[in-house]
Amino acid sequence: SSVESVSHRGIMRNACLATYLLTIRLFSSGISSATPTEETNDAGNLMDFLDEPFPDVGTYEDFHTIDWLREKSRDTDRHRKITSKSKESIWEFIKSLLDAWSGWLVMLLIGLLSGTLAGVIDLAVDWMTDLKEGVCLSALWYSHEQCCWTSNETTFADRDKCPQWQKWAELMTGYTEGAGVYLLNYFLYVLWALFFSFLAVSLVRVFAPYACGSGIPEIKTILSGFIIRGYLGKWTLLIKTVTLVLAVSSGLSLGKEGPLVHVACCCGNLFCSLFSKYSKNEGKRREVLSAAAAAGVSVAFGAPIGGVLFSLEEVSYYFPLKTLWRSFFAALVAAFTLRSINPFGNNRLVLFYVEYHTPWYMAELVPFILLGVFGGLWGTLFIRCNIAWCRRRKTTLLGKYPVLEVIVVTGITAVLAFPNPYTRRSTSELISELFNDCGSLESSQLCDYINNPNMSRPVDDIPDRPAGPGVYSALWQLTLALVFKIVITIFTFGMKIPSGLFIPSMAVGAIAGRIVGIAVEQMAYHHHDWIIFKNWCRPGADCVTPGLYAMVGAAACLGGVTRMTVSLVVIMFELTGGLEYIVPLMAAAVTSKWVADAFGKEGIYEAHIQLNGYPYLDQDEFTHRTLATDVMRPRRNEPPLALLTQDSTTVEDVETLIKDTDYNGFPVVVSHESERLIGFVQRRDLILAIKSARQKQDGVVSNSVVHFTEDAPQIPASNPQPLKLRRILNLSPFTVTDHTPMETVVDIFRKLGLRQCLVTRSGRLLGIITKKDVLRHMAQMMNQDPESIMFN
Amino acid sequence: MSSSIAQNLRIAAVLLVFLVLIDVISLAYADKCICPPYRNISGHIYKKNVSQKDCNCLHVVEPMPVPGHDVEAYCLLCECKYEERSSNTIKVTIIIYLSVVGALLLYMLFLFLVDPLIRKHDPYTMPLQNEEDSEDVRPRVDGSQGRGNTVLERVEGAQQRWKKQVQEQRKTVFDRHKLLS
Numbered sequence: 001s002s003v004e005s006v007s008h009r010g011i012m013r014n015a016c017l018a019t020y021l022l023t024i025r026l027f028s029s030g031i032s033s034a035t036p037t038e039e040t041n042d043a044g045n046l047m048d049f050l051d052e053p054f055p056d057v058g059t060y061e062d063f064h065t066i067d068w069l070r071e072k073s074r075d076t077d078r079h080r081k082i083t084s085k086s087k088e089s090i091w092e093f094i095k096s097l098l099d100a101w102s103g104w105l106v107m108l109l110i111g112l113l114s115g116t117l118a119g120v121i122d123l124a125v126d127w128m129t130d131l132k133e134g135v136c137l138s139a140l141w142y143s144h145e146q147c148c149w150t151s152n153e154t155t156f157a158d159r160d161k162c163p164q165w166q167k168w169a170e171l172m173t174g175y176t177e178g179a180g181v182y183l184l185n186y187f188l189y190v191l192w193a194l195f196f197s198f199l200a201v202s203l204v205r206v207f208a209p210y211a212c213g214s215g216i217p218e219i220k221t222i223l224s225g226f227i228i229r230g231y232l233g234k235w236t237l238l239i240k241t242v243t244l245v246l247a248v249s250s251g252l253s254l255g256k257e258g259p260l261v262h263v264a265c266c267c268g269n270l271f272c273s274l275f276s277k278y279s280k281n282e283g284k285r286r287e288v289l290s291a292a293a294a295a296g297v298s299v300a301f302g303a304p305i306g307g308v309l310f311s312l313e314e315v316s317y318y319f320p321l322k323t324l325w326r327s328f329f330a331a332l333v334a335a336f337t338l339r340s341i342n343p344f345g346n347n348r349l350v351l352f353y354v355e356y357h358t359p360w361y362m363a364e365l366v367p368f369i370l371l372g373v374f375g376g377l378w379g380t381l382f383i384r385c386n387i388a389w390c391r392r393r394k395t396t397l398l399g400k401y402p403v404l405e406v407i408v409v410t411g412i413t414a415v416l417a418f419p420n421p422y423t424r425r426s427t428s429e430l431i432s433e434l435f436n437d438c439g440s441l442e443s444s445q446l447c448d449y450i451n452n453p454n455m456s457r458p459v460d461d462i463p464d465r466p467a468g469p470g471v472y473s474a475l476w477q478l479t480l481a482l483v484f485k486i487v488i489t490i491f492t493f494g495m496k497i498p499s500g501l502f503i504p505s506m507a508v509g510a511i512a513g514r515i516v517g518i519a520v521e522q523m524a525y526h527h528h529d530w531i532i533f534k535n536w537c538r539p540g541a542d543c544v545t546p547g548l549y550a551m552v553g554a555a556a557c558l559g560g561v562t563r564m565t566v567s568l569v570v571i572m573f574e575l576t577g578g579l580e581y582i583v584p585l586m587a588a589a590v591t592s593k594w595v596a597d598a599f600g601k602e603g604i605y606e607a608h609i610q611l612n613g614y615p616y617l618d619q620d621e622f623t624h625r626t627l628a629t630d631v632m633r634p635r636r637n638e639p640p641l642a643l644l645t646q647d648s649t650t651v652e653d654v655e656t657l658i659k660d661t662d663y664n665g666f667p668v669v670v671s672h673e674s675e676r677l678i679g680f681v682q683r684r685d686l687i688l689a690i691k692s693a694r695q696k697q698d699g700v701v702s703n704s705v706v707h708f709t710e711d712a713p714q715i716p717a718s719n720p721q722p723l724k725l726r727r728i729l730n731l732s733p734f735t736v737t738d739h740t741p742m743e744t745v746v747d748i749f750r751k752l753g754l755r756q757c758l759v760t761r762s763g764r765l766l767g768i769i770t771k772k773d774v775l776r777h778m779a780q781m782m783n784q785d786p787e788s789i790m791f792n
Numbered sequence: 793m794s795s796s797i798a799q800n801l802r803i804a805a806v807l808l809v810f811l812v813l814i815d816v817i818s819l820a821y822a823d824k825c826i827c828p829p830y831r832n833i834s835g836h837i838y839k840k841n842v843s844q845k846d847c848n849c850l851h852v853v854e855p856m857p858v859p860g861h862d863v864e865a866y867c868l869l870c871e872c873k874y875e876e877r878s879s880n881t882i883k884v885t886i887i888i889y890l891s892v893v894g895a896l897l898l899y900m901l902f903l904f905l906v907d908p909l910i911r912k913h914d915p916y917t918m919p920l921q922n923e924e925d926s927e928d929v930r931p932r933v934d935g936s937q938g939r940g941n942t943v944l945e946r947v948e949g950a951q952q953r954w955k956k957q958v959q960e961q962r963k964t965v966f967d968r969h970k971l972l973s
Contacts, residue, residue, distance in 0.1 A: 120888070120889060123881070127882075139879070141882055141883050141886040141887070142882065149822075149824070149875060150877075156828070156837055199893075199897075202900065203896055205966070206958075208958070209962045209964070209965040210965065210972070212972055213972045228971070230961055242889075342876060342877075342878065345875045345876055346876075347876060393973060395969075399969055439871055496972075611973060612972070
């Protein structure tokens with residue numbers, strides 16, 4: 001234990017990537033059990049927050065992969081220790097119970113905080129989006145809808161307006177009509193949009209650069225075992241929440257769902273640091289983060305079950321059954337918290353909740369499948385264009401001016417969005433209007449149908465009606481909005497502000513779906529004697545619901561971009577509350593996935609992972625016939641393996657080896673002649689152990705022999721004292737023989753979460769395969785650039 | 793372990809209090825019925841504070857503009873919606889949000905304008921601080937290498953570490969484009 005309870009100072013001081021204060025304080029040195037006392041005792045003490053942190057930040061370095069097997073065995077040890085101690089006294093028994101419950105407590109806290117933050121975000125976005133156009137005079141903090149709802153002066157003719165809420169031009173000049181008024185409103189709209197986005201990008205740049213982007217590709221990588229320090233920290237949480245509101249309110253074509261997943265995972269990380277069970281064990285921490293991701297999607301869509309399935313399908317890497325139940329609990333608590341805040345006033349969690357039960361007909365599957373094809377094609381187009389643009393941003397001059405880029409894109413978006421009433425409002429409101437069926441009292445242009453004055457049917461059973469002129473002009477505007485959204489989202493996703501992808505994709509799909517729906521509706525009305533309509537559509541009946549087509553289109557486009565299947569359908573039908581629409585949604589989702597997969601295997605998140613070169617080992621099958629010898633290092637023209645022997649290396653040799661190479665670990669063999677394998681030792685552990693030994697143990701000098709054996713080697717008494725490092729040696733490294741097919745090797749890496757694997761032949765050590773080598777080999781086999789793998 | 797439990801309970805208590813405060817008393821709810829023009833009656837909007845189960849035309853539309861036998865036909869045309877709002881929640885949330893944004897803005901201005909000016913005076917003020925605040929010295933368990941342990945020193949140290957960290961993040965994301973490109 002003397003080796004392990006080292007004062008981890010000095011070596012890691014130059015690692016500028018130290019984590020945030022509280023996390024460091026409680027993180028401490030994960031290896032040792034004999035930790036310094038300030039680890040848990042003074043957690044609430046402000047002075048200790050400000051202490052200099054241990055330079056050893058946890059057990060893993062930044063941008064490295066964790067060792068899943070080691071984390072698992074450490075957790076088993078901890079659990080066994082607690083269980084054996086629990087029999088000693090009542091207090092120990094209670095402590096073991098609390099340890100078992102701590103998982104559920106963490107889930108509860110995550111749900112509460114995620115729900116609260118989502119409620120705050122929803123309310124603030126509501127208000128600030130309307131702030132671009134005007135202000136409520138009776139209560140400054142009300143949005144347009146809230147202001148008019150509480151007013152008593154709305155008339156039937158003007159049921160969407162009220163005198164309390166005034167546009168800026170009206171407030172400043174007193175007039176409501178005229179070209180000058182329109183231009184003034186236009187100008188102020190653009191000004192507000194620019195102000196919001198400038199504020200957002202400045203805050204991100206100054207306080208938390210990790211808060212930009214969607215966050216889901218990075219979280220996927222983190223959950224597969226990668227370490228990115230600070231990505232889930234407190235400042236990132238704060239800045240992401242604040243700037244998400246600003247980014248969405250500025251009218252840019254982005255959503256808040258992906259960033260909400262990041263926010264929820266930050267909450268998960270925050271609460272993990274309160275319990276040593278999770279803060280010291282990276283594997284257990286990732287279980288909590290999987291559940292937190294489920295809570296994030298749950299509050300974004302009001303879909304707890306969909307959130308759990310999303311976490312299972314898209315985000316998590318290992319998802320044991322225990323995590324399933326805990327994710328469900330976290331998602332439920334989050335949804336309940338959000339509902340109690342009730343940001344939209346209708347006790348629903350999402351703005352575009354619809355609830356109608358009109359049936360659909362078999363013949364309508366044809367347009368639904370067409371919408372699926374459209375979704376798949378759009379998904380492919382979007383992924384290719386967006387990746388090309390992001391690659392350009394990464395490599396050329398465009399990447400040097402992030403603030404300017406955000407401002408220019410916002411300016412273009414605002415200037416082009418204002419004239420079209422469908423793009424002027426927020427995207428969520430647009431989707432809500434497109435999803436909703438037209439009752440007889442809707443006053444929007446989209447619902448300008450020619451009503452039969454003698455008709456007296458209840459508002460939810462209106463028969464099909466011919467379209468009035470308002471509908472046709474709305475169709476033109478919607479088509480323009482569709483083209484605009486398709487183009488501008490390509491440039492918006494990936495900028496240096498929090499940006500999500502779900503809402504813009506759903507908007508594109510909803511617009512396309514509604515257009516198709518109105519077309520089918522009018523065809524059914526005017527040509528009800530055609531064979532395809534005759535069977536199921538009587539004149540005077542409510543056959544076609546364009547809102548349903550919008551929903552199906554939204555699902556198709558979202559599926560085409562993200563390649564989600566089951567979770568998408570569950571989210572959509574939790575959004576709509578209509579179980580009878582599962583079949584159309586499934587048909588569209590499956591079709592769009594087939595069409596999109598025909599052009600490229602990856603969804604948008606996998607494509608971004610590949611663009612950034614993250615070490616993410618895909619779940620796809622590896623079907624090439626290469627062997628382990630083809631991939632292992634060292635190759636023929638490379639220097640031989642850097643080895644340590646079990647009892648003939650000196651401290652100085654080890655230090656030279658560490659200085660000259662940058663390998664993450666070294667195999668330990670019996671001797672240089674017979675290279676029979678003993679074990680594997682990590683570079684980091686070696687550095688720390690030698691440093692500690694030099695400081696603490698007497699007689700350890702550069703000429704001291706390092707031995708990994710149980711007993712010290714036979715040396716004359718005049719030689720300096722040997723240094724025993726058996727504690728840091730991993731005696732059970734994974735080995736494969738040189739003729740093992742790479743298929744098996746990739747499978748082992750994926751299923752066990754290995755970082756490296758040693759290759760032997762008849763017991764002799766030949767070489768080593770690291771995860772980076774595996775990824776490079778897979779990239780090479782798929783004719784991609786193997787040099788794009790950046791990280792270990 | 794026990795103190796982490798204590799801290800957990802503290803945080804849980806704070807969260808619950810916060811939530812209760814948010815979902816505060818002045819819950820306003822109302823039912824709104826929109827009735828279109830019917831025969832010679834103009835369109836009108838009726839509002840009344842009723843609970844959700846009473847949210848229908850018969851309870852809300854008062855006084856009924858049509859005689860008894862026409863009520864059903866009239867009510868079929870009306871559309872009633874129930875909504876519940878808590879104006880205090882909205883006010884508190886917006887005010888909290890704006891104050892957070894304002895605080896961040898002020899801190900940003902401070903970092904850019906005031907901090908560089910303060911930094912220049914640092915080497916001269918530090919020895920004085922140590923003498924005055926010696927009562928505030930707390931025993932440090934891990935041995936600090938003599939960096940001084942007054943409150944201000946520690947705040948400075950923490951702030952410096954945080955700034956270095958953010959700078960490293962900025963280099964990774966904005967300059968080297970290693971992450972989040």
